[in-house]
Amino acid sequence: MTTTTVDQHPNSRTxxxxxxxxxxxxxxxxxxxxxxxxxxxxxxxxxxxxAPGESILDVGCGTGxxxxxxxxxxxxxxxxxxxDASPEMIARASKKARRAxxxxxxxxxxxEALPFPDAQFDVVLSxxxxxxxxxxxxxxxxxxxxxxxxxxGRVLTVDFGEASRTPTGLxxxxxxxxxxxxxxxxxxxxxxxxxxxESGPMGVRDFQFVLATEPKDAF
Numbered sequence: 001m002t003t004t005t006v007d008q009h010p011n012s013r014t015x016x017x018x019x020x021x022x023x024x025x026x027x028x029x030x031x032x033x034x035x036x037x038x039x040x041x042x043x044x045x046x047x048x049x050x051a052p053g054e055s056i057l058d059v060g061c062g063t064g065x066x067x068x069x070x071x072x073x074x075x076x077x078x079x080x081x082x083x084d085a086s087p088e089m090i091a092r093a094s095k096k097a098r099r100a101x102x103x104x105x106x107x108x109x110x111x112e113a114l115p116f117p118d119a120q121f122d123v124v125l126s127x128x129x130x131x132x133x134x135x136x137x138x139x140x141x142x143x144x145x146x147x148x149x150x151x152x153g154r155v156l157t158v159d160f161g162e163a164s165r166t167p168t169g170l171x172x173x174x175x176x177x178x179x180x181x182x183x184x185x186x187x188x189x190x191x192x193x194x195x196x197x198e199s200g201p202m203g204v205r206d207f208q209f210v211l212a213t214e215p216k217d218a219f
Contacts, residue, residue, distance in 0.1 A: 013110065014085045014110040014111065014112060014133075014137065015112070015133070015134055015136070015137045016085070016110075016111070016132045016133040016134065016137050017132040017133075018085045018086050018132075019062075019086055019088075019089065019132075020086055020088045020089075022062075022063045022086070022088050022089050022091070022092035029065075037065070040202070040207070041065065041066050041069045042069070043202055043203065044066060044125065044127055044156065044158060044202075044209075045066075045069060045070060045073055047156055047198075047202075047209055047211055048123050048125060048154060048156040048211070049154065050070060050073040050074055050078075050123060051073075051074070051122075052073075052074055052075040052077060052078060053074060053075065053077040053078050054074045054078050054122040054123055055074075055078065055079045055080075055081075055120060055121045055122050055123075056070045056071075056074060056078065056079070056080045056081070056121060056122065056123045056124075056125065057080075057081050057082075057083070057114075057116070057120075057121045057123070057124045057125070057145075057148060058070065058080065058081070058082040058083070058124075058125045058127075059083060059111050059114070059124060059125065059126045059129060059141065059145060060083070060084055060085075060111055060126060060127075060128075060129030060132070061082030061083060061084050061089070061090075061093060061106065062084060062086075062089050062093070063089055063092045063093050063096060064082055064089075064090075064092070064093025064094070064096050064097060064104065064106060065093075065096065066125065066127060067080050067081075067082035067093065067097075067104050067106070068080075068093075068096060068097055068100055068102050068104060070125070071097075071102045071103065071104050072102065079105070080103075080104045080105070081104070081105045081106070081107065081116075081121075082104060082105070082106045082107070083106075083107045083108075083109040083110075083111065083114065083115075084106075084108065084109075085108070085109070085110045085111070086108075087108045090106045090107070090108045093106045094106050111129070111133070111137075111140075111141040111144065112137055112140040112141055112144065113140075113144065114144040114145070114147070114148055116148045117148070118147055118148065119147075119148070119149065119150045119151065119153075120148050120150070121148050121149055121150065121153060122149075122150055122153050122154070123149075123153060123154045123155070123156070124145045124148065124149055124153070124154075124155045124156075125155075125156050126141075126145070126155070126156070126157045126158070127156075127157075127158040127159075128158060128159055128160065128207075129159070130157060130159050130180045130185070130188075131159050131160060131179050131180045138180075138188055139188065139191070139192070142188055142189060142191075142192040142194075143192055145192070146192050146193055146194060146214060149214040150214065151214055151215065151216045152213065152214060152215075152216040153213065153214045154197075154211060154212070154213050154214075155189070155194060155211075155212050155213075155214070156209060156210070156211050156212075157185050157189065157209065157210050157212075158202060158207055158208070158209045159179060159180040159185060159207070159208060160179035160180070160206060160207060160208075161179060161181055161182055161201070161206045161207065161208040181208070182199060182200070182208040182210070185199070185208065185210045186199055186210055189210055189212045193214075193215070194212035194213060194214060194215075195212060195213045195214075195215060196210060196211075196212050197211045197212055197213050198210075198211040199211065
């Protein structure tokens with residue numbers, strides 16, 4: 001098994017928020033999900049309808065947990081790439097993949113300029129990432145996601161919706177650094193040229209999802 005980390009081009013920059021504390025990120029994810037992060041991951045992959053042999057791109061992959069789970073879904077004939085602007089996140093993702101003996105290619109890249117040719121992927125995933133980007137960068141990112149998708153390919157975006165209630169207990173001490181509402185995600189994907197297939201609440205906390213497709217006659 002080989003897990004490769006590729007450094008980003010030195011001229012690549014993002015206007016979004018970049019997180020540089022991977023261990024803290026994993027702990028916060030575990031805490032926020034109350035130790036049930038695996039349930040969230042499996043719901044994401046179920047919504048994306050991953051199939052054996054497909055090629056997957058996880059945009060803003062963080063510490064790589066979802067990309068590793070995606071690789072298990074697509075099997076030995078499938079390929080999974082993960083990109084993130086944080087070199088610390090990519091380093092931790094690569095270590096995770098090596099420990100899990102799973103082949104995933106992680107790259108330190110920015111989402112506004114994906115380093116892939118047109119129409120390479122069957123599925124692009126974006127989970128809890130869009131709220132880190134200003135609006136102009138979100139449009140750039142979605143344009144790039146559409147460019148690298150195959151005709152008929154699928155894109156799944158998941159992000160925080162507007163909180164349905166005020167956080168209590170320990171969660172009241174964690175600031176919400178942003179959200180992208182469901183209608184905003186639908187509008188962004190539609191403006192990028194995607195066809196909206198399904199949308200709604202994830203059923204986990206206040207997360208919302210949109211599943212969209214690249215028109216088959218796009219190219």
